[in-house]
Amino acid sequence: MELEIRLFTGLKCNNQELPCYGKQEFFLDVPEGTTVRELHRLLGIDPKTSLISLINGLSRPDEWVLKNKDRVGIFPPVGGG
Amino acid sequence: MKIFRVNMTNLTVTVEDVPQEWQGFGGRALTSAIIAKEVEPGCHALGAGNKLVFAPGLLSGTTAPSSGRMSVGGKSPLTGTIKESNVGGTASQKLARLGVKALIIEGQPQGDGFYSLHLDKNGIKIEEDKVLAGRGNYEVIKKLDEKYNEKIGIITIGQAGERKMLSANISIKDPDGGLRSAGRGGLGAVMGSKKIKYITIDDTEAPGVPVADPEKFKEAARVFAKGLTEHPVTGQGLPTYGTNVLVNIVNEAGGLPTRNFSTGRFDGANKISGETMYDIIVSRNGKPTHACHPGCVIRCSQVYNDKDGNYLTSGFEYETIWAFGADCCIDDLDIIARADRICDDIGIDTIETAVTIGVAMEGGVIPFGDGEGLLNLMGEIEKGSYLGRILGNGAEFTGKAFGVTRVPAVKGQAIPAYDPRSVKGIGITYATTTMGADHTAGYSVATNILKVGGDIDPLAKEGNLELSRNLQIATAAVDSTGLCLFVAFCILDNAEAFQAIIDMLNAQYGLSLTADDVTELGKTVLRTERAFNQGAGFTSRHDRLPEFFKKEACPPHNAVWDFTDEEIDAFWNF
Numbered sequence: 280m281e282l283e284i285r286l287f288t289g290l291k292c293n294n295q296e297l298p299c300y301g302k303q304e305f306f307l308d309v310p311e312g313t314t315v316r317e318l319h320r321l322l323g324i325d326p327k328t329s330l331i332s333l334i335n336g337l338s339r340p341d342e343w344v345l346k347n348k349d350r351v352g353i354f355p356p357v358g359g360g
Numbered sequence: 361m362k363i364f365r366v367n368m369t370n371l372t373v374t375v376e377d378v379p380q381e382w383q384g385f386g387g388r389a390l391t392s393a394i395i396a397k398e399v400e401p402g403c404h405a406l407g408a409g410n411k412l413v414f415a416p417g418l419l420s421g422t423t424a425p426s427s428g429r430m431s432v433g434g435k436s437p438l439t440g441t442i443k444e445s446n447v448g449g450t451a452s453q454k455l456a457r458l459g460v461k462a463l464i465i466e467g468q469p470q471g472d473g474f475y476s477l478h479l480d481k482n483g484i485k486i487e488e489d490k491v492l493a494g495r496g497n498y499e500v501i502k503k504l505d506e507k508y509n510e511k512i513g514i515i516t517i518g519q520a521g522e523r524k525m526l527s528a529n530i531s532i533k534d535p536d537g538g539l540r541s542a543g544r545g546g547l548g549a550v551m552g553s554k555k556i557k558y559i560t561i562d563d564t565e566a567p568g569v570p571v572a573d574p575e576k577f578k579e580a581a582r583v584f585a586k587g588l589t590e591h592p593v594t595g596q597g598l599p600t601y602g603t604n605v606l607v608n609i610v611n612e613a614g615g616l617p618t619r620n621f622s623t624g625r626f627d628g629a630n631k632i633s634g635e636t637m638y639d640i641i642v643s644r645n646g647k648p649t650h651a652c653h654p655g656c657v658i659r660c661s662q663v664y665n666d667k668d669g670n671y672l673t674s675g676f677e678y679e680t681i682w683a684f685g686a687d688c689c690i691d692d693l694d695i696i697a698r699a700d701r702i703c704d705d706i707g708i709d710t711i712e713t714a715v716t717i718g719v720a721m722e723g724g725v726i727p728f729g730d731g732e733g734l735l736n737l738m739g740e741i742e743k744g745s746y747l748g749r750i751l752g753n754g755a756e757f758t759g760k761a762f763g764v765t766r767v768p769a770v771k772g773q774a775i776p777a778y779d780p781r782s783v784k785g786i787g788i789t790y791a792t793t794t795m796g797a798d799h800t801a802g803y804s805v806a807t808n809i810l811k812v813g814g815d816i817d818p819l820a821k822e823g824n825l826e827l828s829r830n831l832q833i834a835t836a837a838v839d840s841t842g843l844c845l846f847v848a849f850c851i852l853d854n855a856e857a858f859q860a861i862i863d864m865l866n867a868q869y870g871l872s873l874t875a876d877d878v879t880e881l882g883k884t885v886l887r888t889e890r891a892f893n894q895g896a897g898f899t900s901r902h903d904r905l906p907e908f909f910k911k912e913a914c915p916p917h918n919a920v921w922d923f924t925d926e927e928i929d930a931f932w933n934f
């Protein structure tokens with residue numbers, strides 16, 4: 280299935296084996312049933328960083344199962360106001 | 361410490377002891393207590409009966425990290441409610457070191473001339489100003505730096521305040537001669553109505569702030585600083601990207617008000633984001649990280665240069681960039697920066713002004729997305745033309761002038777950068793705060809979107825009323841300490857850092873406050889402010905969001921504002 284992925288605020292794809300290596304905004308084919316946590320790992324994002332994952336604009340936990348055509352936004356901790 | 365009272369009717373100054381009841385107050389607690397006690401709520405905000413109060417926070421002037429914030433209070437000419445506007449810059453620390461618990465400006469002089477005040481270790485001098493009236497804030501600062509020296513503290517109003525425009529702000533010099541603003545609620549017009557163009561503060565040989573137990577204070581300040589620098593938001597996110605880092609996450613969450621609050625996502629979001637801004641600042645030799653006052657360890661501010669590498673603006677905030685950007689459909693940071701600079705120079709609130717221009721765009725004055733047109737409208741405000749005077753009076757006034765029904769304002773004050781339909785906790789804050797729509801009064805966005813201090817669904821009702829209430833109470837207390845509200849990102853997650861604040865207060869004042877006392881202080885502040893507003897004719901019917909939020913769904917979540925009146929009114933059950 281295909282995901283529409285945006286990585287923000289310094290995050291980028293760190294997995295050299297993927298075509299999106301070094302990118303922040305890309306589409307990616309992943310196996311059916313991939314969870315948010317598995318996606319983090321696939322993209323090579325440091326698991327120690329506490330991340331905010333917005334799936335179609337809604338915050339979802341790491342065990343959330345992704346679906347085809349989901350819009351995924353991943354952020355490190357940010358604040359302001 | 362003393363209360364300094366300047367009477368502008370007869371041009372006299374008196375110095376008073378602090379009454380027992382106000383000894384434990386500073387910042388917002390003190391400005392609101394003074395306004396509530398001394399100002400008749402029904403008075404005209406621009407008349408002789410209103411007062412303007414400056415009060416450093418309880419910890420200001422000490423070595424406590426990020427504690428140089430000042431409260432400015434009065435009755436707001438924009439909202440008709442009580443107002444506390446919180447600001448950085450160097451004034452708060454200098455006032456505190458001079459022993460000023462509060463500076464109260466009252467009365468009104470005869471005639472059209474403007475005056476200035478000068479504070480130093482000998483007291484306050486009132487002088488006629490024949491030179492700087494009619495000038496912008498940047499020139500005021502330049503001339504006064506020349507007259508005194510670069511260390512001089514300055515509080516000033518621009519042409520907007522002189523003309524008593526309802527969105528006029530009060531500007532405070534930062535350590536590098538840039539400007540910070542007591543932005544919201546039109547207090548610049550109150551200063552203009554008192555005919556004070558500027559206040560200079562010279563803290564040479566000031567007595568300083570006494571600390572009862574210096575060792576304990578030092579230790580608590582160390583723990584607090586460690587908490588701030590270790591938290592990912594206050595230690596990394598804010599210093600690197602500033603507050604504008606929020607554009608992308610709020611946009612992604614569908615809560616970035618776009619096209620005068622008609623949708624929650626902006627196609628040009630990334631072009632105006634904190635990440636893009638960081639790259640621009642670095643490429644033009646600006647400063648991505650900058651402190652609005654000495655001793656701030658978070659340093660969320662920045663210096664933004666133009667294409668030629670010359671200073672354009674500083675303290676370039678998310679709210680400003682969102683408002684001139686997404687809300688007006690402008691995706692060019694340079695245009696937004698020029699608009700911000702004009703706002704700083706003429707002394708007008710960026711949130712109110714940009715939301716007003718969004719409303720004017722809706723009313724057909726210029727099209728959405730017209731950057732040059734936007735700068736022309738800023739020019740009209742600067743000139744004080746009839747159109748400029750309409751715009752300078754804010755979103756609600758402008759909505760009426762141009763027959764617009766989608767006017768995002770509560771109690772007359774423009775709604776800031778989070779759509780209340782998609783971020784419901786902040787909607788409760790907009791509706792209920794004593795200030796008119798104000799995100800800083802109870803920043804539920806932290807928990808709704810940023811997952812700081814917990815995780816409460818932004819689209820559901822559950823938990824959001826309690827969230828806003830708890831945050832509004834805590835904020836009223838933080839605003840009284842002189843600490844920047846951004847310390848909340850750390851203390852909501854770190855109990856040790858929160859305790860360190862109480863320890864600092866206890867060490868400074870020789871007290872034994874507990875967390876419950878701090879909560880009680882927050883509640884007292886809110887109740888005092890609400891009682892003033894009730895005296896001015898406000899009822900629960902004013903604690904409401906505009907009708908269109910209930911009727912028009914906000915994409916991408918197609919959310920509507922669905923809190924009932926009864927649910928909102930339960931806010932005050934504490």
Ligand code: SF4
Pocket residue numbers: 426448650651652653656657658659660661844845846
């Ligand atoms: S965090 Fe930012 S706004 Fe707050 S005191 Fe520091 S520089 Fe000023």
